[in-house]
Amino acid sequence: MNWRNQTVFVTGATGFIGGRVCERMMQAGVPRVRALVHGMHRAARIARMPVELCPGDLQERESLRQALGDAKVVIHCGLGPSSTIVRGTENMLAVAQAAGVQRVIHVSTAAVYGITPPPGSESEEAPLRQTGDAYCDNKAAAEKVVLDYGKRGLPVVILRPSIVWGPYSAWSTRLMDDLRAGQVAFIEGGRGACNTTYVDNLIDAMVLGLEDDRALNHAFFITDGERVTWGDFIRAHMALLDPVPDVGEISRAEIAASRGPSSGLFLGSVKAAARVARGKEFRQMLMQIPLTEAAMKKAWSYVSSLPAQKRERLRARFGVRRAAAKPTRARFIPDAVTEATQSATVFFSIEKARKVMGYEPRIQFAGGMKLVEQWLRYAAYL
Amino acid sequence: MTEPVRLAILGCGAITRSEHIPAVIAHPGVQLVALVDTDPARADALIQNRGLSCKAVADYREVLGQVDAVLNALPNHLHVSSNLDCLGAGKHVLCEKPLAITAAEARSCTEFAAAKKLVLAVGMNRRFAASHCLLKLVISEGLLGSIQDYDFQYGGAFDWRSASGFYFDRAKAGGGALVDFGVHMLDSVIDWFGPVTGFDYQDDDWGSGVEANFFLGVKHTGRFGDTEGQLRISRTFGLKNRILVRGSEASAEISVHDPEVVVIHRRIGGAAVSQTLRLEKIAGGSSYWRQLDNFVQSIQHGTQPEVDGWQAVRVLELIENCYAHKRRIEEPWAEAGSETGPESRLEAGAEGSGGKQAAAHEART
Numbered sequence: 001m002n003w004r005n006q007t008v009f010v011t012g013a014t015g016f017i018g019g020r021v022c023e024r025m026m027q028a029g030v031p032r033v034r035a036l037v038h039g040m041h042r043a044a045r046i047a048r049m050p051v052e053l054c055p056g057d058l059q060e061r062e063s064l065r066q067a068l069g070d071a072k073v074v075i076h077c078g079l080g081p082s083s084t085i086v087r088g089t090e091n092m093l094a095v096a097q098a099a100g101v102q103r104v105i106h107v108s109t110a111a112v113y114g115i116t117p118p119p120g121s122e123s124e125e126a127p128l129r130q131t132g133d134a135y136c137d138n139k140a141a142a143e144k145v146v147l148d149y150g151k152r153g154l155p156v157v158i159l160r161p162s163i164v165w166g167p168y169s170a171w172s173t174r175l176m177d178d179l180r181a182g183q184v185a186f187i188e189g190g191r192g193a194c195n196t197t198y199v200d201n202l203i204d205a206m207v208l209g210l211e212d213d214r215a216l217n218h219a220f221f222i223t224d225g226e227r228v229t230w231g232d233f234i235r236a237h238m239a240l241l242d243p244v245p246d247v248g249e250i251s252r253a254e255i256a257a258s259r260g261p262s263s264g265l266f267l268g269s270v271k272a273a274a275r276v277a278r279g280k281e282f283r284q285m286l287m288q289i290p291l292t293e294a295a296m297k298k299a300w301s302y303v304s305s306l307p308a309q310k311r312e313r314l315r316a317r318f319g320v321r322r323a324a325a326k327p328t329r330a331r332f333i334p335d336a337v338t339e340a341t342q343s344a345t346v347f348f349s350i351e352k353a354r355k356v357m358g359y360e361p362r363i364q365f366a367g368g369m370k371l372v373e374q375w376l377r378y379a380a381y382l
Numbered sequence: 383m384t385e386p387v388r389l390a391i392l393g394c395g396a397i398t399r400s401e402h403i404p405a406v407i408a409h410p411g412v413q414l415v416a417l418v419d420t421d422p423a424r425a426d427a428l429i430q431n432r433g434l435s436c437k438a439v440a441d442y443r444e445v446l447g448q449v450d451a452v453l454n455a456l457p458n459h460l461h462v463s464s465n466l467d468c469l470g471a472g473k474h475v476l477c478e479k480p481l482a483i484t485a486a487e488a489r490s491c492t493e494f495a496a497a498k499k500l501v502l503a504v505g506m507n508r509r510f511a512a513s514h515c516l517l518k519l520v521i522s523e524g525l526l527g528s529i530q531d532y533d534f535q536y537g538g539a540f541d542w543r544s545a546s547g548f549y550f551d552r553a554k555a556g557g558g559a560l561v562d563f564g565v566h567m568l569d570s571v572i573d574w575f576g577p578v579t580g581f582d583y584q585d586d587d588w589g590s591g592v593e594a595n596f597f598l599g600v601k602h603t604g605r606f607g608d609t610e611g612q613l614r615i616s617r618t619f620g621l622k623n624r625i626l627v628r629g630s631e632a633s634a635e636i637s638v639h640d641p642e643v644v645v646i647h648r649r650i651g652g653a654a655v656s657q658t659l660r661l662e663k664i665a666g667g668s669s670y671w672r673q674l675d676n677f678v679q680s681i682q683h684g685t686q687p688e689v690d691g692w693q694a695v696r697v698l699e700l701i702e703n704c705y706a707h708k709r710r711i712e713e714p715w716a717e718a719g720s721e722t723g724p725e726s727r728l729e730a731g732a733e734g735s736g737g738k739q740a741a742a743h744e745a746r747t
Contacts, residue, residue, distance in 0.1 A: 020719075027716075027722070043550055044550075047591050048587050048588050048591040049591045166715070198719075204721070371719065372715070379616075380537070380616075380621050380622075
């Protein structure tokens with residue numbers, strides 16, 4: 001379809017991906033962009049543009065209907081808490097179908113295969129299974145809802161990006177903060193698959209999904225198509241700092257030993273929650289790193305609910321350092337969520353996106369990193 | 383003994399609740415007659431909450447006959463009409479910043495107040511912050527040597543929970559970060575270093591939006607000769623949140639997080655040292671109390687308030703000038719990432735007329 005003369009409706013518009021979608025729509029010269037805004041106070045980035053800020057909530061259909069207005073193109077980046085992902089998506093699709101929307105781009109995630117995707121999940125043919133992680137499982141369930149609507153005639157395309165990075169991404173800002181705080185390690189030599197998806201490559205794929213009818217009712221992995229490891233990603237950020245920080249290596253066996261027998265994703269995320277909650281980007285992280293959102297919220301509410309004495313014992317048990325009393329030579333132990341994320345071995349294939357809709361990653365890792373560096377300087381991270 | 387000033391407060395929003403009411407309660411020279419809000423329940427709740435004995439009314443015109451002065455804390459775009467009404471009724475006015483959305487409107491309020499021989503003070507509470515007063519002393523007493531330049535930055539994720547989205551509407555807010563917080567910054571630096579005689583302004587408004595970031599380089603020509611300064615505000619990124627004034631002998635720093643002190647940085651015998659200055663005695667509990675006190679003194683003694691309308695006019699004129707001569711902040715990452723960016727491969731692909739249209743838009747912007 002020719003989307004360029006259409007009104008485009010963007011959900012999740014106050015987030016990292018949705019914010020860039022609004023910018024790209026402006027740059028492409030679409031006549032009107034309507035942005036669903038749940039928290040108006042978060043709209044500073046998109047309020048710079050002639051974007052229509054439409055108050056509404058994915059959980060309330062009537063508000064969605066009003067926000068959608070006469071738009072015929074929907075780019076659905078919106079999320080909300082894990083438990084509401086499925087219903088929010090269903091609401092969006094129901095409202096879109098009733099309004100005669102001509103195209104919905106559903107931004108899913110490669111994490112439908114889990115935080116550490118199992119071998120065999122390189123291509124989209126791999127069957128989805130329960131992963132036990134609320135975010136992953138709910139995003140997978142949302143895909144099913146999207147395909148159901150597709151069968152009923154709503155033109156839908158599903159994109160599964162992985163580690164979406166670029167200017168404004170918390171993957172970079174948080175890493176810079178962590179590097180400065182000595183809170184980064186190369187897990188297993190940093191060999192884990194990072195599956196970078198530069199945000200503008202993802203948006204190029206959205207554009208193809210809007211234009212190419214062959215993409216309808218399909219789900220596509222979208223990455224930069226390069227075998228970038230977590231070691232590459234971390235080192236590229238280290239190189240921006242002066243002096244270059246010292247980052248040690250740690251094996252998964254060493255991480256397990258440091259945690260004792262009762263370690264696991266949940267307990268690990270208790271530690272992550274404590275660390276994160278102290279961090280200045282707590283809220284942004286909850287909003288922008290959906291992978292760990294559910295685990296952290298659960299963990300943090302659990303930790304917060306404990307009496308102080310128990311909290312202190314937990315802290316001692318899991319080795320979470322107090323901000324005030326930092327041991328000088330303590331070795332940094334990554335939390336379980338970081339460990340799981342950076343232990344991925346699967347590099348997702350983008351062959352299907354290439355073949356079906358002609359997707360070709362335009363921005364490569366080195367070029368993307370240059371743009372991220374420019375932005376980090378502008379945003380006073382460097 | 384002088385009679386207390388009988389006062390009505392217009393608007394019962396956040397700033398009235400958190401700052402103006404406590405200041406009025408604590409000031410012996412003020413008698414609060416009425417709280418005014420179009421939602422009388424809001425005014426009533428405030429009266430109950432604070433155990434006040436004043437009345438709640440929905441329209442300020444009802445109480446103008448019973449007061450000497452008003453404190454105007456209505457939303458920005460309502461300031462001018464209400465100021466003119468109150469001045470017309472012979473009431474002194476302390477108006478929250480900005481005095482108006484345009485310099486012309488601010489000027490009309492100021493001229494009207496002068497013609498009526500009434501006090502029109504503008505709510506620039508930072509002028510009454512201990513650190514502001516201290517820095518003024520430090521500069522004027524020559525503690526820093528000759529003044530070289532300054533750097534003033536303030537930034538963080540915007541968190542004003544306005545349900546209406548008022549702040550992102552250029553027609554109602556008058557602009558973005560420059561109008562919202564920039565008025566405070568500019569008012570302060572003009573007070574310290576003198577009138578602005580040159581500027582270079584850039585912001586990140588993509589066109590008919592409101593800026594989230596700006597860079598403003600200014601030159602002051604005042605009693606210290608020429609002083610250059612850099613101002614930066616961000617509603618999207620954390621910044622250093624401080625002002626640093628560099629002089630030939632020492633530097634002075636105010637952190638936004640501690641409005642009570644000024645830190646002096648200097649070298650003694652090659653060693654870098656810092657020294658924290660704090661006023662030993664300062665009247666009242668808050669800058670808002672001292673602002674109110676200054677207003678009351680001006681009414682009772684017929685003196686000029688610390689921040690009068692003309693000062694607000696000058697700041698608004700400068701802001702209008704900035705907007706009129708603005709350049710857009712370069713965002714090379716946004717350009718390179720766009721379809722028509724230098725790394726584009728889509729251009730060479732099977733693009734229809736849409737591609738050309740996009741290219742034309744790029745050329746325009």
